[in-house]
Amino acid sequence: MEQLRIAVIVGSTRQGRVGDGVGRWVAEVAGARPDTEVGLVDLGDYDFPPCYPDQPTAAMRRFVARIGWADGFVVVTPEYNRSFPASLKQAIDYAYDEWHAKPAGFVSYGYRSEGIYAVEQLRTVFTELHVMTMRNGVGVNLLDDDPLDTERRRQAATAMLDQLTWWAAALRDARRERPYVS
Incomplete structure (x- = not known):
């Protein structure tokens, strides 16, 4: 069986963030599956311009290529003021057709909530981009002693990845059979 290409997107670029650790954890869980090839896409590794340029920069083209490569996505996002970070929205907007007819799951983190x-806001954005969002996700409470070291979170990640890989395979096959019409 051909492996599904899953991009784990770390949406925070803030210094001192925990998103990179959460992203590595998700990539490890997803990468342990025999049906997936995982690519970590850390927005902190991209030198995006502060303003949207007339022509795409090399960093923008590299990011869009990673989105095009993927059969599905796991978006790792913090919650800032009841939404997701501007860095993530900026990156999402660099691609368009590359998102279409692919699934996305979410791993979010914050305090108490x-x-x-943030995930509810992202669902709206991804709906506009013709992305199938997973019902199940993973929430991480940063007030927990060791927020990622729980069997409940690993089970939640497994359930989300089970849904994600089902949709990724179905939509990849559908896109191969005939191009998606947006």
Whole structure:
């Protein structure tokens, strides 16, 4: 069986962030599956311009290529003021057709709310981009002693990845059979 290419997107670029650790954890869980090839896409590794340029920069083209490569996505996002970070929205907007007819799951983190408000905002954005969002996700409460070291979170990640890989395979096959019409 051909492996599904899953991009784990770390949406925070803030210094001192925990998103890179959460992203590595998700990539490890997803990478342990025999049906996936995982690519970590850390927005902190991209030198995006502060303003949207007339022509795409090399960093923008590299990011869009990673989105095009993927059969599905796991978006790792913090919750900032009941939403997701501007760095993530900026990156999402650099691609368009590359998102179409692919699934996305979410791993969110924050205090008490576990980032659920950020995910609800992202669902709206991804709906506009013709992305199938997963019902199940993973929420991380940063007030926990060791927020990623729980069997409940690993089970939640497994359930989300089970849904994500089902949709990724179905949509990849559908896109191969005939191009998606947006």
